[in-house]
Amino acid sequence: MPSFQTTPGTRDILPPHAGRWREFTRIFAQEVEASGYQCIIPPMFEDIGVFQRLGDATDVVTKEMYDFVDKGDRHIALRPEHTASVCRAFAQHRPLAPWKVWYSGPNFRYEKAQAGRYRQFDQVGIEALGVDDPQLDIEVIALGWHFYKALGLKKVELIINSLGDAGDRERYVDALEKYFSSNISSLSQEAQATLQRNPLRVLDSKREQDAAVISGAPVISDFLSSGAAEHFNSVLSGLRELNIPFTVNDKLVRGLDYYRRTTFEYISSALDSAQNAVGGGGRYDGLVEDLGGPATPGIGFALGVDRTLLACDAEECFLPVAPRMDAFIIDTVNGTHATRIAHILRAAGFNVDRAYEGRSMKSQMKAADKSGATCAVIIGEDEAAQSTCTVRNLSTSEQVNIPQSTLFTYMSELVGAREPRRPQQ
Numbered sequence: 001m002p003s004f005q006t007t008p009g010t011r012d013i014l015p016p017h018a019g020r021w022r023e024f025t026r027i028f029a030q031e032v033e034a035s036g037y038q039c040i041i042p043p044m045f046e047d048i049g050v051f052q053r054l055g056d057a058t059d060v061v062t063k064e065m066y067d068f069v070d071k072g073d074r075h076i077a078l079r080p081e082h083t084a085s086v087c088r089a090f091a092q093h094r095p096l097a098p099w100k101v102w103y104s105g106p107n108f109r110y111e112k113a114q115a116g117r118y119r120q121f122d123q124v125g126i127e128a129l130g131v132d133d134p135q136l137d138i139e140v141i142a143l144g145w146h147f148y149k150a151l152g153l154k155k156v157e158l159i160i161n162s163l164g165d166a167g168d169r170e171r172y173v174d175a176l177e178k179y180f181s182s183n184i185s186s187l188s189q190e191a192q193a194t195l196q197r198n199p200l201r202v203l204d205s206k207r208e209q210d211a212a213v214i215s216g217a218p219v220i221s222d223f224l225s226s227g228a229a230e231h232f233n234s235v236l237s238g239l240r241e242l243n244i245p246f247t248v249n250d251k252l253v254r255g256l257d258y259y260r261r262t263t264f265e266y267i268s269s270a271l272d273s274a275q276n277a278v279g280g281g282g283r284y285d286g287l288v289e290d291l292g293g294p295a296t297p298g299i300g301f302a303l304g305v306d307r308t309l310l311a312c313d314a315e316e317c318f319l320p321v322a323p324r325m326d327a328f329i330i331d332t333v334n335g336t337h338a339t340r341i342a343h344i345l346r347a348a349g350f351n352v353d354r355a356y357e358g359r360s361m362k363s364q365m366k367a368a369d370k371s372g373a374t375c376a377v378i379i380g381e382d383e384a385a386q387s388t389c390t391v392r393n394l395s396t397s398e399q400v401n402i403p404q405s406t407l408f409t410y411m412s413e414l415v416g417a418r419e420p421r422r423p424q425q
């Protein structure tokens with residue numbers, strides 16, 4: 001056993017999986033930049049107050065924060081999510097609205113670590129600030145939906161609800177509190193404890209014992225103001241227009257307290273039901289103001305990278321691929337020919353690997369096969385003496401001997417023209 005291993009809830013993302021993560025972000029960026037969202041990189045830690053605005057009744061804030069006092073006596077927390085940081089950035093820099101940004105990066109929550117639930121996990125997401133038009137809600141929800149499609153996922157479902165405006169939500173929470181309190185003896189111990197902290201979250205309980213009480217609970221749709229109801233209807237009809245299937249679930253309240261009006265979640269039916277939410281989001285029309293900025297509506301979503309990739313594994317789509325390798329250089333003379341040729345080919349835009357430490361021809365050939373390269377470029381004593389090289393096509397095993405000076409042209413024909421990386425010397 002080595003002295004150290006990753007701590008619970010953290011993982012090494014090894015090759016080729018790490019390459020898949022980068023590709024994931026690249027496709028996401030491409031999708032959202034095409035709709036006017038630009039990249040933002042907020043810090044990974046902030047004054048804890050930024051995240052405390054997420055709500056006292058939120059587990060993320062009360063139980064799961066990674067916080068510490070730094071050497072300057074500041075109370076700091078590692079970010080548990082990005083939305084609060086983006087809203088803090090908006091309040092701090094006051095960019096012109098609408099402000100449409102996207103992000104990708106790790107978050108930290110001290111959760112009970114298990115498959116699909118980690119203490120360090122990645123999210124990609126978007127936030128759009130300064131507009132309360134329901135057409136924006138449709139754009140945001142559709143972007144998440146189409147991104148899942150771009151990955152090849154077929155078993156993602158969209159669940160949607162409206163939590164109404166602040167006043168609607170307050171009246172609803174009051175009604176829920178009364179209802180659950182009058183049925184308290186039928187609730188599980190856990191739900192009773194949740195009721196003390198946040199009656200809304202009792203709706204999240206997946207315990208069988210709570211199901212009957214929850215099914216008879218008041219529903220938010222009866223508490224929506226006419227403005228919130230109209231907004232919600234516009235969002236639903238926009239989604240229908242775009243042929244995006246959805247299910248309205250009036251029990252969808254989501255984990256964070258800041259949501260207003262539209263809330264939604266993407267669920268993968270390919271994953272185990274305990275960890276099947278692959279992404280979610282909603283409107284948070286009071287958050288910027290809570291952080292000291294001007295009253296600003298906002299909407300966004302965060303998609304869990306770890307969990308979405310588990311869904312890809314389950315659906316066998318968007319599988320990891322090793323980076324392209326064009327040539328593997330085998331030098332059985334002294335290694336310096338490989339250094340020179342690799343240098344020239346890499347500068348010309350080819351992807352090139354090689355062996356080291358003067359290994360035998362057989363061992364270098366094995367390494368070439370393992371590399372996944374299209375061809376091996378072999379320099380033995382004869383080739384070195386005549387300034388030639390033997391190029392072996394690793395899938396057909398065909399070999400040709402050519403002058404080294406024509407290798408560039410030969411490679412371009414074999415694997416296609418590449419964009420030079422550096423000017424040739």
Ligand code: AMP
Pocket residue numbers: 081109111116117118119120121123255277278279280281302303304305306307308
């Ligand atoms: P949230 O920020 O809680 O709304 O979560 C948005 C998405 O992030 C979820 O749907 C999950 O896919 C993912 N997520 C949240 N917490 C975790 C975690 N502890 N481990 C892995 N993924 C997570």
